Amino acid sequence: MQPQSPKYEQIAKEIRKRIREGVYQPKTAIPDQNTLADEFGVSRMTIKKALDGLTMEGLIYTRRGDGTYVLGDIPLKIDTNSPAEEHLGLTAELGHDRVTSKIIKFAIMFLTDELMTHLKLKKNEPVFDIIRLRLVNDKPYVLEHTYMPQKLMTDLNEQVLRHSIYSYLKENLNLKLSGAYRKIHADLSNDFDIQYLNCQAGDPILEVEQVAWLQDGTPFEYSFSRNRYNARSYTVLDISQPTA
Amino acid sequence: MQPQSPKYEQIAKEIRKRIREGVYQPKTAIPDQNTLADEFGVSRMTIKKALDGLTMEGLIYTRRGDGTYVLGDIPLKIDTNSPAEEHLGLTAELGHDRVTSKIIKFAIMFLTDELMTHLKLKKNEPVFDIIRLRLVNDKPYVLEHTYMPQKLMTDLNEQVLRHSIYSYLKENLNLKLSGAYRKIHADLSNDFDIQYLNCQAGDPILEVEQVAWLQDGTPFEYSFSRNRYNARSYTVLDISQPTA
DNA sequence: CAGTGGTCTAGACCACCCC
């Protein structure tokens, strides 16, 4: 019991566990909110908040006037490799030791109009222009082209790039990213892709174009991640609001 | 003022409007929760719930001990054509009169193992096997291959397919979809794509593979939507939880 | 009708930020 996490989180965690272990079975009702409030010794509002979270995760659903039910597994989701819900970077996603990086470009450039818009910078402000090939178990995985404002990270160096930019941000600069907007495209492989990703001319590429920002909305990254088309897919869970 | 929508929704709507109209400016603080509670004549919890929604939409951010601030526009988001957040179908997304459909296949088939898993059906249960070319302003837009359990929609017909399956579900069967899980791939165009989407041999395709389900978790659609690579992109807004 | 979840209140305490 960590007292640092709020009660509704602890309760959500416990209910998640009961669902996972089959105490609460798919398509059946779980105890009503008053019963749960008694069991956990909290008010009903707190139970409600815990259940709201689980609803957003697609684990349960509620019917006003009826009850709260467990939703079965989502078929496509089971055999999916990368959740990709969090944008914590490749290192966090796949584990520390398996991911390495080959630095292809590490330069400072000045602004094009497009970068000015996406990074919300003024003319003549310098940005890092970084191209890295990320390898998983020494096999080429993704080609990442990243632009970051120089003023936010003055002592960025090659050592950092070889590991993880995100952990550098978090541990050295105490910056946390808080949001990202992504556009997923399909594209034709270019010479760069062919050279570094070991793909054939004409192979399709899955490209994720991303703007990521800090809590106050300051953009700190504009990037393109290019994968061979059969190496990765991007997954999304979308739960509708019953209010709409 | 619609009394049918909860107070926190109405308040969220009003604050959204103030942000849009510049009453609350980007990067500046909005009034604190107590002040807003007084202004709207509600309790602070209700204000909090309204603000939580706006936080999830990426409009504001809160700092404990400090205040609530307006987040500026998200650059990439501005010039994006299709929000694609809601999976209400193409007709709802683009307007009623512009979308037409050419029916390429409309058959009933029995289950493959893959469909059995994705639609959670038992052996020998029939499913509709539908292929439609959706056109926007008479131009080929997306090739949709859809599988649906027959038992859920017994009187599905060609007339429905020519318009919108989703509005048929909603209006005739009173079924609402409540969630979807998607995998976005890049793929090589196949003969079908070349024939119907007017693309060249070797063109990449953006494919969205989707399982969609009703409120109780019953899957009612497993589909593949294939777009020409330069015709559409898929967009995602991802807001991190500060709890994590 | 009884029982359920959805909303809302008035107040409380705490963690946190800035001065």
Next chain:
DNA sequence: GGGTGGTCTAGACCACTGT
């Protein structure tokens, strides 16, 4: 310190579902 947002309570009323 004083002011902020995050959590939590005990109770209330309502909307809705089943019977």
